[in-house]
Amino acid sequence: MTEPRLLQNFSGSRAIVVTDRASSLDVLTTSLNRLGVTTNPADIVESLAAIDLATLQADRDVIFIDGDGDISDAAVLPRSAIGRLPPVPIIGLLGVSAPSRLKALMRAGATSFLRKPVHGAAVYPALFVGVNEYRRHRHLEALLEDQGRRRRGRRDLVKAIIRTMSEYGIDDDEAYDLLRRRSMAMRQTMEDFCKDLVESPDGREHGEFVLRRKLAD
Amino acid sequence: MLNGALLAAEEINASGLGIRLEPSVLNPGGNLSQYSALAAKLLKREIRHVVGCYTSSSRKEVIPLFEKHDALLWYPSHYEGFESSTNVIYTGAAPNQHVLPLVEYLIQHHGHRAFCVGSNYIWAWENNRILRESVMARGGSVLAERYFAIGETDFHQAIEAIIAARPSFVFLTLIGTSAYQFFRDFRAACRARGIDQAREIPVASCSLSEPELEAIGEGAVDGHLSSSVYFCSIQSPANLRFLDAYEARFPKGPTASADAEASYNAVWLLARAAAAARTDDPRAIKAEVVHQHLDAPQGKVWIDEQTFHAYLTPRIGRSNRQARFDLISEARAPVQPDPYLVHNSSRFEAAAVPSLRLVS
Numbered sequence: 326m327t328e329p330r331l332l333q334n335f336s337g338s339r340a341i342v343v344t345d346r347a348s349s350l351d352v353l354t355t356s357l358n359r360l361g362v363t364t365n366p367a368d369i370v371e372s373l374a375a376i377d378l379a380t381l382q383a384d385r386d387v388i389f390i391d392g393d394g395d396i397s398d399a400a401v402l403p404r405s406a407i408g409r410l411p412p413v414p415i416i417g418l419l420g421v422s423a424p425s426r427l428k429a430l431m432r433a434g435a436t437s438f439l440r441k442p443v444h445g446a447a448v449y450p451a452l453f454v455g456v457n458e459y460r461r462h463r464h465l466e467a468l469l470e471d472q473g474r475r476r477r478g479r480r481d482l483v484k485a486i487i488r489t490m491s492e493y494g495i496d497d498d499e500a501y502d503l504l505r506r507r508s509m510a511m512r513q514t515m516e517d518f519c520k521d522l523v524e525s526p527d528g529r530e531h532g533e534f535v536l537r538r539k540l541a542d
Numbered sequence: 543m544l545n546g547a548l549l550a551a552e553e554i555n556a557s558g559l560g561i562r563l564e565p566s567v568l569n570p571g572g573n574l575s576q577y578s579a580l581a582a583k584l585l586k587r588e589i590r591h592v593v594g595c596y597t598s599s600s601r602k603e604v605i606p607l608f609e610k611h612d613a614l615l616w617y618p619s620h621y622e623g624f625e626s627s628t629n630v631i632y633t634g635a636a637p638n639q640h641v642l643p644l645v646e647y648l649i650q651h652h653g654h655r656a657f658c659v660g661s662n663y664i665w666a667w668e669n670n671r672i673l674r675e676s677v678m679a680r681g682g683s684v685l686a687e688r689y690f691a692i693g694e695t696d697f698h699q700a701i702e703a704i705i706a707a708r709p710s711f712v713f714l715t716l717i718g719t720s721a722y723q724f725f726r727d728f729r730a731a732c733r734a735r736g737i738d739q740a741r742e743i744p745v746a747s748c749s750l751s752e753p754e755l756e757a758i759g760e761g762a763v764d765g766h767l768s769s770s771v772y773f774c775s776i777q778s779p780a781n782l783r784f785l786d787a788y789e790a791r792f793p794k795g796p797t798a799s800a801d802a803e804a805s806y807n808a809v810w811l812l813a814r815a816a817a818a819a820r821t822d823d824p825r826a827i828k829a830e831v832v833h834q835h836l837d838a839p840q841g842k843v844w845i846d847e848q849t850f851h852a853y854l855t856p857r858i859g860r861s862n863r864q865a866r867f868d869l870i871s872e873a874r875a876p877v878q879p880d881p882y883l884v885h886n887s888s889r890f891e892a893a894a895v896p897s898l899r900l901v902s
Contacts, residue, residue, distance in 0.1 A: 330890040336885060352628075357627055361884035445628055446605075450715055476892065 328470055329460045334359030335452055337385065341368045344418065348390035349442070351391065353418075354369055356448035362387070373433075373500035374401050378412065383463075387456060388412040389439070392430045393420040408466040409432060414459035418443070436462065459527060478516025486518035543618060545792050546802030547593045548553050550809035556616060562638065570600070577603040585611045591823050593808050598800070605630065612825040616812060618804035620748065620770070622668035623881040629824070632851040633833060634801075635771045635810040638880040639671050640748040643856040644769035645676040647871055648746055653710025654682025659700055659724065660715030662689040669715050669748060671881070679888060685709050690716065696721040701731045704743065709811045711767075714747040720748070722758045729762035740765020751799035766861045768864070771854040772840040773867040774802040784839035786796035797865075807838045807852070811845065842876050851879030 340362050342350060347369050354364045356478035366505070370376060373396065376388070388411070389397055402411045417430035420441040437455035439447055482504075489500040544567065551563040566589060570576035577595065580606040584592055589609065590613040595601040608615045608629040615627075620635035648656070655675050660666025666689060674684045685707045686699050688700045701724075704712060716724050725745065732739035739745075750768040774785055784806065788798045815831035816822055833849040840853045853876040859867025880886050 332889060332892050334889045336884040336889070356626075359884075362880050446625065449624065494622050 326471060327344045329464050331457050332460065333453065335456070335509045338362045339368060340364045340366045340389060341370065341386060343370055343373055343394070345371050345394045346391060353443045353447055353448065356443070356445040360449060360452065373398050378403065381412045383413050387452065389418055390415055390430060390433055390435065392416045392426040396429050396433055402434065405466060407469050408462050410459070410462055410466065414456045415454040475516050476512070478520060481520040481523045482516060485522045487497055543594065543596065543805045545788065545803040546804070546806035547809045550806045552791070554810065554813040557819050559813055561817050563809070563813060565660045574599060578607055581607050585613055589852050590614065590822055591616060591812055592804055595619065598622060605900040610786060612824055616872050618806040619801060622665055623828070623883065624668070624685060625835050626849045626851070626881055628656055630850065631808065631811070631845060634804045635812065635856070636851050636881045637672055638857045638878050638883060638886040639771055639854050640769045641672045642676065644746055644767070644858060644884055645673055647713050647858050649677065649680055649682060652744060654680065655710040656682065656713050657704050657707055657709035658684060658687040658713045658715070660689055661692045661720055663692065663718050665717065666715035670713070674890065675888060686845040690720060690758045692717065692720065694720050697724050697727050699737045701728050702729070705731060705735065705737070708711060709743060712743060712745045713747070714745050717749060718853050721754065725766065726762045751801065752866060753799050755798040755861050756797065757833065763865050765803045768859050768861065770800045770859065770868060771856055771883055773857060773859045773869060774798045775859070775866050775869060778841065780841065781839040803839050807836055807843050810836055844878050849879055849881050851881050853878055
């Protein structure tokens with residue numbers, strides 16, 4: 326699974342700002358505009374509950390949450406099963422940097438922070454880190470999911486190796502190598518291939534299974 | 543840079559614009575720690591407009607002071623972008639006005655294989671990144687990136703590596719004496735092997751100007767490519783007027799260059815904005831400067847109201863034996879500044895080489 330490339334140009338992105346102090350957002354919105362990130366008046370909301378979740382797109386949107394406001398409704402955001410990630414990257418706006426506020430923002434899913442009053446030069450780095458950390462977490466989450474699936478498939482893999490060993494009179498290394506080559510030829514993961522093999526009625530792979538030729542390869 | 547600013551100040555005082563400028567000149571001598579000390583001194587004297595700084599590191603040193611005092615720094619140097627401080631007006635070229643046009647030209651006319659040699663600091667790192675992404679997006683490759691301490695003059699090994707690799711071009715981000723020595727040594731090494739360096743392995747740079755060509759000296763001065771918004775060989779009435787005035791005022795040199803022109807433009811923009819605002823208040827001047835269109839030596843110049851960088855006209859020049867540039871490419875009109883390369887770069891960083899492994 327290829328690691329995601331770093332996102333460096335945020336042109337075309339949309340920023341949603343959750344704050345009850347909308348009057349002090351000039352520097353943030355101007356700086357975002359310079360980076361090609363749009364913030365429409367409708368995207369500045371007073372609570373997370375006001376966000377239309379159906380319109381959120383992970384590869385386009387970023388949510389800025391003002392940590393000085395009430396963010397006890399962070400639970401309205403759906404979370405991913407493994408990493409508890411929100412549907413889009415979240416960047417925390419920090420006025421009071423007390424542990425309780427930092428904790429609340431991290432719980433809401435913030436992957437980077439911007440200190441208030443917002444300094445124009447700090448916006449690009451915060452966006453860069455926030456979005457790319459989110460993407461990295463997503464990638465790790467997908468990796469974990471894949472590892473879990475593979476772990477669950479090990480049982481079929483062991484069964485398939487034993488069956489192949491006894492059927493062809495070969496040792497476990499040869500059996501493993503044979504199964505790996507065949508799974509690659511079938512463009513299946515080894516776990517899926519072994520599952521099919523174990524579940525097939527005669528315990529054989531669908532189609533011919535020419536051991537001698539394969540071992541000679 | 544200083545000469546351009548002084549010339550503009552004198553012209554403004556004699557122009558009847560209604561603005562009188564009294565330049566205060568302080569020289570940090572390239573010493574990084576001196577920049578903030580001297581800037582603080584100026585700001586303490588209630589001077590609220592400062593033209594200057596060449597390197598990015600010096601600019602970064604003083605910006606916090608300008609923000610604290612709500613003063614304006616008029617920064618007249620081309621730089622690597624990714625900044626837009628609310629207390630800086632940038633009159634030099636942004637990366638989409640120098641690096642990108644150069645990459646485009648190099649790939650079109652010289653090939654896809656780049657060799658990068660630079661001074662070990664942000665200017666070189668960032669320009670090489672931009673070059674790498676552009677070259678790779680077009681299916682080309684960067685054969686190597688070599689960095690040297692600022693002031694280094696021993697390039698023997700790098701030159702051997704370049705000659706062995708035979709790139710389509712060398713992208714040079716060395717600065718000052720390092721660059722001059724590299725040009726001389728590279729030309730000599732190629733000549734000793736019968737290689738026509740300027741034709742076969744041209745050196746391209748975004749920071750090569752006329753005074754620097756003079757510093758390289760005879761024998762290695764010609765055939766180098768430079769990307770800049772200003773060359774003194776521009777044939778326009780505004781530039782001829784500028785050059786006449788500059789040479790009359792500074793007969794002993796140095797020759798007018800892109801930096802002189804950018805600081806000349808900065809001071810003129812400042813004066814025009816101050817005349818329109820009828821005050822030297824930085825905020826009022828910032829509000830007015832975006833309405834000023836200057837008939838500058840390079841052509842029309844004005845400030846973009848979103849980024850406070852300048853609309854400038856990118857050009858590519860090839861150096862000749864007279865230590866001047868022959869213009870070989872020129873944008874048709876001033877180009878909008880794009881300091882964050884929002885409109886001019888891919889969404890993602892350049893793809894790394896696929897990590898393949900042998901599986902059987």
